[in-house]
Amino acid sequence: MKVYERILELFEAEGIDTIFGIPDPNFVHMFHLAEERGWTVVAPHHEEAAGFMAEAVSRMTGTAAVCVGTLGPGVANLAGAMMCAKVESSPVVFLGGQRARITEQRVRRGRIQFVRQAELFEPSVKYSASIEYADQTDEIIREGLRRALTGRPGPVYIEYPSHVIQEDLDVAPALPPQRYRLVDQTAGADRVAAAVRLIRAATQPILLVGHGVHTSRAGAVVRALADVMACPVIQTSGGTSYIAGLEDRTFPYGFSASAIDAVVRSDLCLAIGTELGEPVHYGRGRHWVENEANRSWIVIEQDPEAIGVNRAVDVPLVGDLRAIVPQLVDALADTPRTPSPELAGWIAQDAATLAELAETAPSGRSPVHPARLVVEATKVFPADGIMVRDGGATTIFGWTYSQAKPHDVMWNQNFGHLGTGLPYAIGASVADGMKRPVMLVTGDSSFLFHIAELETAARLNLPLVCVVAVDYAWGLEVGVYKRTFGQGSRETGTHWSTDTRLDKVAEGFGCHGEYVERDADIAPAIKRAYASGRTAVVHVAVDPKANSEEMPSYAEFRTWYAEGTQ
Structure with missing residues (x-):
């Protein structure tokens, strides 16, 4: 078999059947064969988003996940996702294309689409390697999986020079995981x-x-x-x-x-x-x-x-x-x-507090108070759904006011990388078989990072509703300006056009769009969004003053960083 076929076979032995990435000449044969073998192959619009999608799959399945980057710029785009996977302890195998290895050894200037990749990523992964010879395929893929899944889980990077991936191999059937790495380790x-x-x-x-x-x-x-x-x-x-x-x-x-x-x-x-x-x-x-x-x-x-x-x-x-x-x-x-x-x-105290929060969250405002947005949105969260969070102020409001108790919650809690929400939602839905409803509750600044992936979600027809709190600003950072310099200070670099309509952007991608300015309209809009049968965006205009100044339990949140916990 070809090297690229063996790669798939080794991953299949670990129960992996999904791959994310934008195929380049190094990987087109592997992508084509993966689809023939029944894999789910998802090509997003940015490799960083592909990495986040793969990370979501690892979280939803409890095993490793796979993401591919095109040589040079495509692999460079994976860097942020690698760092997230390391901090979040997510076992993602990042595969990188590369030119034939002789290119690296030439004494040349002006080489096209080339940089020495492996040494750049080595600090961001648990294991970094390159398959230099076809018969290294088994040992390096297995070592990558072993490192990714042993001890504290985390990402690995494996590179394929173009002259290797098309070579032939004569090998025995792939070993099951328990034959080459420690699994199900008990305590003494x-x-x-x-x-x-x-x-x-x-x-x-x-x-x-x-x-x-x-x-x-x-x-x-x-x-x-x-x-x-x-x-x-x-x-x-x-x-x-x-x-x-x-x-x-x-x-x-x-x-x-x-x-x-x-x-x-x-x-x-x-x-x-x-x-x-x-x-x-x-x-x-x-x-x-x-x-x-x-x-x-x-x-x-x-x-x-x-x-x-x-x-x-x-x-x-x-x-x-x-x-x-x-x-x-x-x-x-x-x-x-x-x-x-x-x-x-x-138990009684916690239930009473939750009910009181739902009752006392400020209502009747236009734009909507962000606490009321969280209450109204999470009241209609589907009981069997997957909850995804993103954003600074929006997530902080969510911690306190959420009325839902989902069994699957996904957010970038350790690294704090904004923009993960939409890719996480896509990856989680793909891992789940694209069946259960997904709700993304996010801020507009975070949502705009990877908004192009709305097309990916629409193409896959995912049951995803994105509820976006829109204050046309980096709300958390606006609050920092106010606390640092006082009310009325310049909030440099934190605001953008109030003409932005994310529901209209969604419609342009073939999604369902809803625009909301009153809290009473939030739940009906979300229900219509799910009923549409399409990926949807609910644009909710929120009060920018409340979003930046009234974050609940913010003092408690700050103790994570404050002197005394260092």
């Missing part, structure tokens, strides 16, 4: 027993659930653990998906009074799928300070080098959380805990 019996003793002795245990629980698709096993522990679930900033069956007792850390009280009272924290980073004050600052002396810590971590870095740990359980959590469940099954009396109160 002694450590599991120590963790079980702490859990049984605890009177106020909590589960701290992070991003990794959702990207590993481990919700069901974590729910089983939460049930035998009969305890509240605290979300990190990355863990804003809700596990089915745990919606009522899942509280966002720092933004829920119930979460804060549960943290303060806790005598045991079992952290799963989180690096205990700045958004949770490393598990030792702010809300954790009180009662610290009486609190034990169990941490499930795939990367042994991460144990104890941000805070001391009593029992580390190193391995795949998908394998370790069932070990704990089995060990605790015969002695399930009785819920502490406070749990019912925390």
Whole structure:
């Protein structure tokens, strides 16, 4: 077989059947063959967007994903997506085209569409390699997958000089993953027993659930653990998906009074799928300070080098959380805990707060208050849908006012890269089979980054509704100007034309468009958008003053960066 066919076969052994990218001469044969073999092949309008789409697939499937970049400028466009994948711990395999290797060795000036690529990307990936000879294909692709999926997941970069990808190979069938990399790593019996003793002795245990629980698709096993522990679930900033069956007792850390009280009272924290980073004050600052002396810590971590870095740990359980959590469940099954009396109160308090927020979010304004936008949009979020977030101020309003508790939430929570929302929405929908409804709630500045991908969504006929809060500004940055220089100061570089109509732009791409200026019209517009059967954009004019000055819980958000958490 040809090298490009073997590449596909090696990825298929890992369950990968989707590829994103703009095909160039190096990869046209591979794209053509992938489609023949039943792969989903998506060509967007920008390689960075392709990388974000692939990252969304990795999050929705719990395995690696693949993205391709054309040699030179196409590969350069992947750089932002690579950095995001590294910070977000997303196992994306980036394949880069390159001219024949002899081009690199020539003493020449003025070479067309050429730069030494691998050395530029090496700091941004877990593994960077080039296939110089056809018979290296298996070892390098497998090493890339091994690195991407072992320890802390992350991206890898593999380059194909044009003279290699068309060569012939005579090889045995591709090996299954368990033959060449560690899968389903469990924890040692002694450590599991120590963790079980702490859990049984605890009177106020909590589960701290992070991003990794959702990207590993481990919700069901974590729910089983939460049930035998009969305890509240605290979300990190990355863990804003809700596990089915745990919606009522899942509280966002720092933004829920119930979460804060549960943290303060806790005598045991079992952290799963989180690096205990700045958004949770490393598990030792702010809300954790009180009662610290009486609190034990169990941490499930795939990367042994991460144990104890941000805070001391009593029992580390190193391995795949998908394998370790069932070990704990089995060990605790015969002695399930009785819920502490406070749990019912925390559940009632959280529900009452959510209802009060829906009632008190400012209404009747035109333009719409951004808090009311979030309330009205999330009230009609489809129960089985996928929620995607993007934007600065819009996301901050969303943390507090969202009335939905989706099981799949996607946003760039660690790197904070704006513009990921639309590509994430497309990638998530593709990974899901393009069936479940998707809602993107974003700000206009973020949406404009990759607005060309509306055509990609329309071409694929995705069930996607983009609800865009439009204030014709970088709302978060406008707020920074005001706090820095005072009201009435110049807000340099933060505003653009108020004639921009994103609903009309959407219609130009063949999408359904809606324009809204009153909060009472938001929900009907969203319902019409889903009913249209097309990808849709709902342009909601929001109050720019409120958007920049009234962000809820902003002081709490700032503690992620403030002195004392460094």
